[in-house]
Amino acid sequence: MxxxxxxxxxxxxxxxxxxxxxxxxxxxxxxxxxxxxxxxxxxxxxxxxxxxxxxxxxxxxxxxxxxxxxxxGIVCVNDLTERHKPKSEEKHPELLEAIRKIMEPQSQAEPRLRTTLLYTNMTAQSVYNALLAEGWSEESLPAVRTISNILNRQNYRLRTVQKTKVEKKQQKQTRSSKTSGK
CATH class of the missing domain: 1.10.10 (Arc Repressor Mutant, subunit A)
Incomplete structure (x- = not known):
């Protein structure tokens, strides 16, 4: 063997x-x-x-x-800059502008202003539907998942938008008001 x-x-x-x-x-x-x-x-x-x-x-x-x-003796040169696939917002800057126009009124800053995140209650599907309503064709729009990725890259986060709390004036109760009520 x-x-x-x-x-x-x-x-x-x-x-x-x-x-x-x-x-x-x-x-x-x-x-x-x-x-x-x-x-x-x-x-x-x-x-x-x-x-x-x-x-x-x-x-x-x-x-x-x-x-x-x-x-x-010939060295092959790699052009790594040409390898990446351009993002949707790089290929279509007008799409990014339309998304921002839809998102701005629906977003609010993080309450403590510690980050640049913008909280919104709009989902990627609702942004997709709003773009369709604005006149974009289905063929020209990326998929809903891609729109979700764009929103994440633009620092939009899906959270329930907090309602503003109205501060109520507190009435000071004095002894005189307590005694007059008896």
Whole structure:
């Protein structure tokens, strides 16, 4: 019976050297780290990203890209700013303005003014219905859950709006008024 030997033991790489490689590569900043991973995999792991994933815990797709970068000498540039999906209010600032116009009369500040939260008794569904009543089409509006997220990002919180309490004037009862009532 033939046991399959690991690529590291076949290439005489001890666990200590393996740990050293992992620590040294982790000190290299991106994107050069990806290229260093590719160099290690080509040199000691027979160009096998899956083995690098198992032995070093590296992402094999990053290792595969690192191998290509190492062999070609061309570094792939990541434009991370283009990766995020724009929020609904970023895509449609007029929607945010319409929501604010609906919410302002229905909101009040937090009673102790310790935060910038605005309390309202309007739900996201009622805001959605109010936008429809203002003439927005269903196709142009985001889902109710998205409107709820927009309200949360704008610091609107669903709470029962407190009614203002009327202070009553307290009548001072004097001894004379108590005695005259007898």
């Amino acid at each position: 033939h046991m399959k030997t690991s690529v590291l033991s076949r290439n005489n790489i001890s666990p200590e050297v393996s740990g050293l490689i992992t620590r040294l590569v982790s000190l290299i900043p991106w994107p050069a780290r990806r290229q260093a991973m590719g160099d290690v995999v080509v040199t000691i792991l027979d160009s096998k990203p899956r083995v690098a994933e198992n032995e070093f815990g590296w992402n094999r797709s990053a290792v595969a890209l690192g191998i290509k970068e190492f062999e070609s």
